[in-house]
Amino acid sequence: MFCGLFMHESNEGAEISPASLTALGDRGVKLSLDIYSPTIEELQAQRTYWEVRSTLEPIAELLTQHNEASPGLGGVRFDDEETLWAYLVSDELWGGAGSVADQALIRTPEARKQREQLLIRLGREQMSVGRANVRTEMWVAAFDKWQTEGLPK
Numbered sequence: 001m002f003c004g005l006f007m008h009e010s011n012e013g014a015e016i017s018p019a020s021l022t023a024l025g026d027r028g029v030k031l032s033l034d035i036y037s038p039t040i041e042e043l044q045a046q047r048t049y050w051e052v053r054s055t056l057e058p059i060a061e062l063l064t065q066h067n068e069a070s071p072g073l074g075g076v077r078f079d080d081e082e083t084l085w086a087y088l089v090s091d092e093l094w095g096g097a098g099s100v101a102d103q104a105l106i107r108t109p110e111a112r113k114q115r116e117q118l119l120i121r122l123g124r125e126q127m128s129v130g131r132a133n134v135r136t137e138m139w140v141a142a143f144d145k146w147q148t149e150g151l152p153k
Contacts, residue, residue: 002032048129049081052088055122059100059115066111068104088126094133101139116143 001024005014016031024031063069077083087093093100101119105112123140126132 001029002034005033005035007036048125049084052122052125053084055118055125056084056088059118059122062111062114062118063100063104066105066108085131088122089131089133091133091135094123094135094139096135101135113147116147119143120147 091099096102100115105115120140120143123132123136123143126136127140
């Protein structure tokens, strides 16, 4: 019997129960295993996924803490990579009027500043892998400027 094991991370394992091993042995079945490690690109994508997730979670917490919610962010399952990336490139997060980038926490200066710092980090992480909204770069540049020079008058 031949089995292939495709690992998601560089150091994973698998187990075969004693009963299964006995059953194979009783039948004279030889077990062959091929173990495949993820590619460097796959490992980088996983690392990026965890980085953006660990940045988006505090944004969600900040919005909840101040009773503001993004319609999309409330439905994001942080354990579902496809849904998470769809939200990360959405207009709900990076768009214009009504988006998290544009209007979330505008009445709470300290929280707004935290939001901007987190969105700068998140936007840079997204841009580094080419998975960003068309407005992400503009928002990151604006937030960077506001962090150093203050809000425009």
